[in-house]
Amino acid sequence: MRSAPTEQASNLATMWGTHDHSILVLQGGGALGAYQAGVYEGLAEAGLAPDWVTGISIGAINSALIAGNPPQRRVERLREFWERVSASSPVMLPSAFDPWRPLMNRMSAASAAMFGVRGFFHPRPISPLLSPQGTVSALSYYDTAPLKKTLEELADFDLVNGGTVRLSLGAVNVRSGQPVYFDSRETTITAAHVLASGALPPGFPPVEIDGEMYWDGGVVSNSPLHYVLEDFRIDALVVQVDVFSGEGGLPKNMDQVLERAKDIQYASRRRFSAHQIKTLEGLRSTLAKVLEKLPHELHTDPDVQRLLTLSQRGALSLVHFVNRHDTHSSDFKDYEFSRATVSQLWQGGLDDVRRMLADPQARLEFDLGHRVRSYELADGQTHEGAK
Secondary structure, eight states: OOOOOOOOOSOHHHHHOOOSEEEEEEOOOGGGGHHHHHHHHHHHHTTOOOSEEEEETHHHHHHHHHHTSOGGGHHHHHHHHHHHHTTTSOOOOOGGGGGGHHHHHHHHHHHHHHHOBTTTBEEOSSOGGGSOTTSGGGSOSEEOHHHHHHHHHHOOHHHHHHSSSEEEEEEEETTTOOEEEEETTTSOOOHHHHHHHTOOTTTSOOEEETTEEEEEGGGTOSOOHHHHTTOTTOOEEEEEEESSOSOOOOOOSHHHHHHHHHHHHHSOOHHHHHHHHHHHHHHHHHHHHHHHTSOGGGGGSHHHHHHHHHHOOOOEEEEEEEOOOOOSOGGGGGGOOOHHHHHHHHHHHHHHHHHHHHOGGGEEEEEEETTEEEEEEOOSSOOGGGO
Protein backbone atom coordinates (compact mmCIF):
# COMPACT_ATOMS: atom_id res chain seq x y z
CA MET A 1 0.00 0.00 0.00
CA ARG A 2 3.01 2.31 -0.04
CA SER A 3 3.20 4.74 -2.89
CA ALA A 4 5.52 7.53 -3.91
CA PRO A 5 4.21 10.92 -2.73
CA THR A 6 3.49 13.56 -5.30
CA GLU A 7 4.09 17.28 -4.92
CA GLN A 8 2.02 18.65 -2.03
CA ALA A 9 -1.23 20.25 -3.13
CA SER A 10 -1.56 24.05 -3.23
CA ASN A 11 -3.14 26.15 -0.54
CA LEU A 12 -6.21 24.34 0.82
CA ALA A 13 -7.61 27.57 2.20
CA THR A 14 -7.72 29.04 -1.30
CA MET A 15 -9.61 26.02 -2.55
CA TRP A 16 -12.03 25.30 0.30
CA GLY A 17 -11.93 28.46 2.39
CA THR A 18 -10.58 29.20 5.86
CA HIS A 19 -12.52 27.64 8.72
CA ASP A 20 -12.38 27.29 12.49
CA HIS A 21 -12.68 23.50 12.36
CA SER A 22 -11.70 20.61 10.09
CA ILE A 23 -13.97 17.58 10.41
CA LEU A 24 -13.65 14.10 8.93
CA VAL A 25 -16.86 12.09 8.43
CA LEU A 26 -16.44 8.35 7.72
CA GLN A 27 -19.19 5.99 6.57
CA GLY A 28 -19.51 2.29 7.42
CA GLY A 29 -18.63 -0.42 4.90
CA GLY A 30 -16.32 -3.15 6.17
CA ALA A 31 -13.38 -3.91 3.89
CA LEU A 32 -14.26 -0.86 1.78
CA GLY A 33 -12.92 1.28 4.62
CA ALA A 34 -9.44 0.91 3.11
CA TYR A 35 -10.59 3.64 0.69
CA GLN A 36 -11.04 5.99 3.67
CA ALA A 37 -7.50 5.26 4.84
CA GLY A 38 -6.19 6.26 1.40
CA VAL A 39 -8.23 9.46 1.46
CA TYR A 40 -6.83 10.28 4.88
CA GLU A 41 -3.27 9.76 3.64
CA GLY A 42 -3.97 12.18 0.79
CA LEU A 43 -5.42 14.78 3.13
CA ALA A 44 -2.50 14.43 5.54
CA GLU A 45 -0.10 14.70 2.63
CA ALA A 46 -1.75 18.02 1.74
CA GLY A 47 -1.43 19.29 5.31
CA LEU A 48 -5.01 18.85 6.52
CA ALA A 49 -5.24 17.77 10.17
CA PRO A 50 -8.83 17.27 11.44
CA ASP A 51 -9.76 18.39 14.94
CA TRP A 52 -12.91 16.23 14.90
CA VAL A 53 -13.33 12.76 13.42
CA THR A 54 -16.63 10.91 13.42
CA GLY A 55 -17.48 7.51 12.03
CA ILE A 56 -19.77 4.52 11.95
CA SER A 57 -18.70 0.86 11.79
CA ILE A 58 -15.43 0.62 9.82
CA GLY A 59 -15.48 4.41 9.80
CA ALA A 60 -15.44 4.27 13.59
CA ILE A 61 -12.38 2.01 13.51
CA ASN A 62 -10.51 4.32 11.14
CA SER A 63 -11.62 7.32 13.23
CA ALA A 64 -10.30 5.75 16.43
CA LEU A 65 -6.95 5.02 14.78
CA ILE A 66 -6.71 8.65 13.67
CA ALA A 67 -7.80 10.23 16.96
CA GLY A 68 -5.81 7.69 18.98
CA ASN A 69 -2.44 8.54 17.47
CA PRO A 70 -0.32 11.69 17.06
CA PRO A 71 -0.40 13.21 13.55
CA GLN A 72 2.98 11.79 12.52
CA ARG A 73 1.88 8.20 13.27
CA ARG A 74 -1.69 8.13 11.95
CA VAL A 75 -1.01 6.92 8.42
CA GLU A 76 1.45 4.36 9.78
CA ARG A 77 -1.15 2.99 12.22
CA LEU A 78 -3.88 2.91 9.59
CA ARG A 79 -1.55 1.01 7.27
CA GLU A 80 -0.64 -1.42 10.03
CA PHE A 81 -4.31 -2.17 10.67
CA TRP A 82 -5.18 -2.68 7.00
CA GLU A 83 -2.12 -4.81 6.32
CA ARG A 84 -2.97 -6.92 9.35
CA VAL A 85 -6.59 -7.60 8.34
CA SER A 86 -5.53 -8.43 4.77
CA ALA A 87 -2.66 -10.68 5.86
CA SER A 88 -4.53 -13.92 5.17
CA SER A 89 -4.07 -13.35 1.42
CA PRO A 90 -1.01 -11.10 1.03
CA VAL A 91 0.02 -12.34 -2.40
CA MET A 92 -0.14 -9.65 -5.12
CA LEU A 93 -0.41 -11.38 -8.49
CA PRO A 94 0.82 -9.75 -11.73
CA SER A 95 -1.64 -8.12 -14.10
CA ALA A 96 -1.68 -11.23 -16.29
CA PHE A 97 -3.90 -12.81 -13.66
CA ASP A 98 -6.52 -10.00 -13.78
CA PRO A 99 -9.10 -12.20 -15.57
CA TRP A 100 -8.99 -14.45 -12.52
CA ARG A 101 -9.44 -11.59 -10.06
CA PRO A 102 -13.24 -11.99 -9.54
CA LEU A 103 -12.83 -15.66 -8.73
CA MET A 104 -9.93 -15.02 -6.37
CA ASN A 105 -11.91 -12.26 -4.65
CA ARG A 106 -14.82 -14.62 -4.20
CA MET A 107 -12.48 -17.16 -2.63
CA SER A 108 -11.10 -14.45 -0.33
CA ALA A 109 -14.61 -13.48 0.80
CA ALA A 110 -15.48 -17.15 1.35
CA SER A 111 -12.36 -17.50 3.48
CA ALA A 112 -13.39 -14.50 5.61
CA ALA A 113 -16.87 -15.96 6.03
CA MET A 114 -15.58 -19.39 7.01
CA PHE A 115 -12.44 -18.61 9.00
CA GLY A 116 -12.74 -14.93 9.92
CA VAL A 117 -10.23 -12.12 9.47
CA ARG A 118 -6.98 -11.93 11.42
CA GLY A 119 -7.02 -9.16 14.00
CA PHE A 120 -10.72 -8.50 13.40
CA PHE A 121 -13.12 -11.40 13.99
CA HIS A 122 -13.31 -15.18 14.03
CA PRO A 123 -16.25 -17.60 13.82
CA ARG A 124 -17.75 -18.97 17.00
CA PRO A 125 -16.83 -22.61 17.64
CA ILE A 126 -20.52 -23.40 18.23
CA SER A 127 -23.24 -22.08 15.95
CA PRO A 128 -25.45 -19.43 17.58
CA LEU A 129 -28.39 -21.62 16.56
CA LEU A 130 -27.12 -24.23 19.05
CA SER A 131 -26.15 -21.80 21.83
CA PRO A 132 -28.36 -21.19 24.90
CA GLN A 133 -30.82 -18.33 24.39
CA GLY A 134 -29.78 -15.08 26.01
CA THR A 135 -26.06 -15.78 25.90
CA VAL A 136 -23.82 -13.55 23.78
CA SER A 137 -22.79 -16.55 21.67
CA ALA A 138 -26.43 -16.97 20.62
CA LEU A 139 -26.54 -13.45 19.18
CA SER A 140 -23.93 -13.55 16.43
CA TYR A 141 -21.96 -15.80 14.11
CA TYR A 142 -18.59 -14.20 14.89
CA ASP A 143 -16.62 -13.06 17.89
CA THR A 144 -14.95 -9.61 17.66
CA ALA A 145 -12.56 -10.10 20.58
CA PRO A 146 -9.59 -9.95 18.14
CA LEU A 147 -10.66 -6.45 17.07
CA LYS A 148 -10.71 -5.23 20.67
CA LYS A 149 -7.14 -6.44 21.10
CA THR A 150 -6.07 -4.83 17.83
CA LEU A 151 -7.63 -1.49 18.74
CA GLU A 152 -6.02 -1.43 22.17
CA GLU A 153 -2.67 -2.13 20.52
CA LEU A 154 -2.90 0.40 17.69
CA ALA A 155 -4.87 3.25 19.29
CA ASP A 156 -4.04 5.18 22.47
CA PHE A 157 -7.38 5.74 24.19
CA ASP A 158 -5.78 8.01 26.77
CA LEU A 159 -4.89 10.24 23.84
CA VAL A 160 -8.44 9.91 22.47
CA ASN A 161 -9.93 11.12 25.72
CA GLY A 162 -7.33 13.72 26.57
CA GLY A 163 -6.20 14.88 23.16
CA THR A 164 -7.15 17.75 20.93
CA VAL A 165 -9.04 15.64 18.38
CA ARG A 166 -12.72 15.08 19.15
CA LEU A 167 -14.00 11.56 18.40
CA SER A 168 -17.67 10.66 17.81
CA LEU A 169 -18.89 7.12 17.09
CA GLY A 170 -22.38 6.25 15.85
CA ALA A 171 -24.32 3.27 17.22
CA VAL A 172 -27.93 2.26 17.87
CA ASN A 173 -29.53 1.18 21.14
CA VAL A 174 -30.86 -2.36 20.60
CA ARG A 175 -33.85 -1.96 22.92
CA SER A 176 -35.02 1.53 21.99
CA GLY A 177 -33.91 1.51 18.36
CA GLN A 178 -32.64 5.07 18.85
CA PRO A 179 -29.34 6.23 17.33
CA VAL A 180 -26.65 7.16 19.83
CA TYR A 181 -23.31 8.93 19.42
CA PHE A 182 -20.50 8.21 21.82
CA ASP A 183 -18.68 11.54 21.90
CA SER A 184 -15.32 12.08 23.58
CA ARG A 185 -16.57 15.48 24.73
CA GLU A 186 -19.10 13.74 26.96
CA THR A 187 -17.98 10.10 27.29
CA THR A 188 -14.74 8.34 28.12
CA ILE A 189 -14.20 6.40 24.90
CA THR A 190 -12.84 2.85 25.06
CA ALA A 191 -12.35 0.08 22.52
CA ALA A 192 -15.80 -1.19 23.53
CA HIS A 193 -17.42 1.95 22.09
CA VAL A 194 -15.68 1.33 18.76
CA LEU A 195 -16.84 -2.29 18.78
CA ALA A 196 -20.41 -1.14 19.51
CA SER A 197 -20.35 1.18 16.50
CA GLY A 198 -19.27 -1.74 14.31
CA ALA A 199 -21.48 -4.48 15.78
CA LEU A 200 -23.44 -5.24 12.60
CA PRO A 201 -25.97 -8.03 13.22
CA PRO A 202 -26.22 -10.94 12.79
CA GLY A 203 -22.51 -11.25 12.07
CA PHE A 204 -21.23 -9.40 15.13
CA PRO A 205 -22.63 -9.40 18.68
CA PRO A 206 -24.19 -6.40 20.41
CA VAL A 207 -21.86 -4.64 22.83
CA GLU A 208 -22.90 -3.77 26.36
CA ILE A 209 -22.05 -0.29 27.60
CA ASP A 210 -23.36 1.02 30.92
CA GLY A 211 -26.08 -1.61 31.06
CA GLU A 212 -27.40 -1.05 27.53
CA MET A 213 -26.75 -3.10 24.40
CA TYR A 214 -25.66 -1.46 21.14
CA TRP A 215 -25.44 -2.44 17.49
CA ASP A 216 -23.76 -0.89 14.44
CA GLY A 217 -25.03 2.64 13.77
CA GLY A 218 -25.40 1.74 10.09
CA VAL A 219 -28.57 -0.15 10.99
CA VAL A 220 -30.24 3.27 11.30
CA SER A 221 -28.05 5.57 9.19
CA ASN A 222 -24.71 4.70 7.62
CA SER A 223 -23.30 8.23 7.61
CA PRO A 224 -22.67 10.48 10.63
CA LEU A 225 -22.92 13.69 8.59
CA HIS A 226 -26.23 14.73 10.16
CA TYR A 227 -24.65 14.54 13.63
CA VAL A 228 -21.92 16.96 12.57
CA LEU A 229 -24.39 19.38 10.97
CA GLU A 230 -26.70 19.57 13.99
CA ASP A 231 -24.80 22.64 15.18
CA PHE A 232 -25.54 25.12 12.37
CA ARG A 233 -23.35 27.73 14.03
CA ILE A 234 -20.15 25.75 13.48
CA ASP A 235 -17.66 27.20 11.00
CA ALA A 236 -16.09 24.13 9.43
CA LEU A 237 -14.49 22.30 6.55
CA VAL A 238 -16.24 18.91 6.51
CA VAL A 239 -14.69 16.08 4.50
CA GLN A 240 -17.17 13.25 4.03
CA VAL A 241 -15.78 9.93 2.80
CA ASP A 242 -18.35 7.39 1.59
CA VAL A 243 -17.48 3.85 0.59
CA PHE A 244 -20.84 2.97 -1.00
CA SER A 245 -22.04 4.89 -4.04
CA GLY A 246 -25.76 5.50 -4.39
CA GLU A 247 -25.28 6.14 -8.10
CA GLY A 248 -24.43 3.36 -10.52
CA GLY A 249 -25.37 1.56 -13.71
CA LEU A 250 -28.26 -0.79 -14.31
CA PRO A 251 -27.45 -4.36 -13.22
CA LYS A 252 -27.06 -7.00 -15.92
CA ASN A 253 -26.94 -10.14 -13.78
CA MET A 254 -27.85 -11.33 -10.30
CA ASP A 255 -24.45 -10.50 -8.80
CA GLN A 256 -24.87 -6.92 -9.97
CA VAL A 257 -28.44 -6.83 -8.64
CA LEU A 258 -27.21 -7.77 -5.17
CA GLU A 259 -24.33 -5.30 -5.38
CA ARG A 260 -26.52 -2.38 -6.47
CA ALA A 261 -29.08 -3.19 -3.75
CA LYS A 262 -26.35 -3.09 -1.11
CA ASP A 263 -24.89 0.15 -2.52
CA ILE A 264 -28.29 1.86 -2.43
CA GLN A 265 -29.10 0.53 1.03
CA TYR A 266 -25.93 1.80 2.66
CA ALA A 267 -25.16 4.89 0.56
CA SER A 268 -25.48 8.36 2.05
CA ARG A 269 -28.62 10.24 1.05
CA ARG A 270 -26.51 12.94 -0.57
CA ARG A 271 -29.05 14.39 -2.94
CA PHE A 272 -31.73 14.49 -0.27
CA SER A 273 -29.29 16.14 2.15
CA ALA A 274 -28.25 18.73 -0.44
CA HIS A 275 -31.89 19.55 -1.16
CA GLN A 276 -32.56 19.91 2.55
CA ILE A 277 -29.54 22.18 2.99
CA LYS A 278 -30.57 24.38 0.05
CA THR A 279 -34.12 24.69 1.37
CA LEU A 280 -33.08 25.35 4.95
CA GLU A 281 -30.40 27.89 4.05
CA GLY A 282 -32.83 29.66 1.74
CA LEU A 283 -35.25 30.02 4.64
CA ARG A 284 -32.45 31.12 6.95
CA SER A 285 -31.39 33.80 4.47
CA THR A 286 -34.98 35.02 4.10
CA LEU A 287 -35.39 35.14 7.87
CA ALA A 288 -32.24 37.24 8.20
CA LYS A 289 -33.58 39.73 5.64
CA VAL A 290 -36.95 39.98 7.40
CA LEU A 291 -35.31 40.55 10.78
CA GLU A 292 -33.24 43.38 9.32
CA LYS A 293 -36.49 45.18 8.53
CA LEU A 294 -37.74 45.11 12.12
CA PRO A 295 -37.55 48.31 14.18
CA HIS A 296 -34.37 48.48 16.22
CA GLU A 297 -36.27 48.52 19.52
CA LEU A 298 -37.60 45.01 18.81
CA HIS A 299 -34.12 43.51 18.52
CA THR A 300 -33.93 43.02 22.30
CA ASP A 301 -37.17 41.02 22.39
CA PRO A 302 -36.38 37.41 23.50
CA ASP A 303 -38.30 35.89 20.60
CA VAL A 304 -36.52 38.11 18.10
CA GLN A 305 -33.19 37.26 19.71
CA ARG A 306 -33.93 33.58 19.22
CA LEU A 307 -34.83 34.17 15.59
CA LEU A 308 -31.64 36.18 15.12
CA THR A 309 -29.66 33.19 16.37
CA LEU A 310 -31.47 30.86 13.97
CA SER A 311 -30.88 33.23 11.04
CA GLN A 312 -27.10 33.09 11.36
CA ARG A 313 -24.80 30.20 10.52
CA GLY A 314 -21.14 29.46 10.33
CA ALA A 315 -19.44 29.11 6.96
CA LEU A 316 -19.48 25.51 5.77
CA SER A 317 -17.46 23.75 3.07
CA LEU A 318 -18.63 20.19 2.37
CA VAL A 319 -16.01 18.14 0.52
CA HIS A 320 -17.28 14.76 -0.62
CA PHE A 321 -15.28 11.72 -1.70
CA VAL A 322 -17.12 8.59 -2.85
CA ASN A 323 -15.53 5.22 -3.53
CA ARG A 324 -16.36 4.32 -7.14
CA HIS A 325 -13.44 1.95 -7.67
CA ASP A 326 -14.48 -1.45 -8.99
CA THR A 327 -12.53 -4.15 -7.18
CA HIS A 328 -14.46 -6.96 -8.91
CA SER A 329 -15.82 -8.06 -5.54
CA SER A 330 -19.53 -7.89 -6.35
CA ASP A 331 -21.99 -7.86 -3.44
CA PHE A 332 -19.42 -9.38 -1.04
CA LYS A 333 -17.07 -6.40 -1.38
CA ASP A 334 -17.63 -5.29 2.22
CA TYR A 335 -16.13 -8.51 3.58
CA GLU A 336 -13.54 -9.22 0.90
CA PHE A 337 -10.23 -8.47 2.64
CA SER A 338 -7.67 -9.69 0.10
CA ARG A 339 -4.42 -7.73 0.00
CA ALA A 340 -5.01 -6.89 -3.67
CA THR A 341 -8.41 -5.38 -2.95
CA VAL A 342 -7.34 -3.51 0.18
CA SER A 343 -4.34 -2.06 -1.69
CA GLN A 344 -6.48 -1.03 -4.65
CA LEU A 345 -9.00 0.73 -2.42
CA TRP A 346 -6.30 2.50 -0.41
CA GLN A 347 -4.57 3.69 -3.58
CA GLY A 348 -7.91 4.72 -5.06
CA GLY A 349 -8.67 6.98 -2.10
CA LEU A 350 -5.20 8.50 -2.22
CA ASP A 351 -5.43 9.09 -5.98
CA ASP A 352 -8.88 10.69 -5.66
CA VAL A 353 -7.60 13.25 -3.16
CA ARG A 354 -4.52 14.03 -5.22
CA ARG A 355 -6.62 14.45 -8.35
CA MET A 356 -9.09 16.81 -6.70
CA LEU A 357 -6.33 18.93 -5.23
CA ALA A 358 -4.10 19.03 -8.31
CA ASP A 359 -6.55 19.37 -11.19
CA PRO A 360 -9.11 22.23 -11.23
CA GLN A 361 -10.97 20.42 -14.02
CA ALA A 362 -11.50 17.46 -11.69
CA ARG A 363 -13.37 19.52 -9.09
CA LEU A 364 -17.04 20.43 -9.07
CA GLU A 365 -18.20 23.24 -6.80
CA PHE A 366 -21.79 24.07 -5.82
CA ASP A 367 -23.23 26.98 -3.90
CA LEU A 368 -25.90 25.66 -1.55
CA GLY A 369 -26.70 29.10 -0.20
CA HIS A 370 -26.02 31.20 2.89
CA ARG A 371 -22.27 30.49 3.21
CA VAL A 372 -22.56 26.78 2.40
CA ARG A 373 -20.60 25.31 -0.51
CA SER A 374 -19.99 21.71 -1.59
CA TYR A 375 -17.13 20.19 -3.56
CA GLU A 376 -16.71 16.80 -5.21
CA LEU A 377 -14.87 14.98 -7.96
CA ALA A 378 -16.08 15.25 -11.53
CA ASP A 379 -16.78 11.69 -12.58
CA GLY A 380 -19.57 11.81 -15.13
CA GLN A 381 -22.31 10.98 -12.61
CA THR A 382 -25.30 13.09 -11.59
CA HIS A 383 -24.17 15.27 -8.73
CA GLU A 384 -26.02 16.42 -5.65
CA GLY A 385 -25.39 20.12 -6.25
CA ALA A 386 -26.81 19.96 -9.76
CA LYS A 387 -30.29 19.25 -8.49
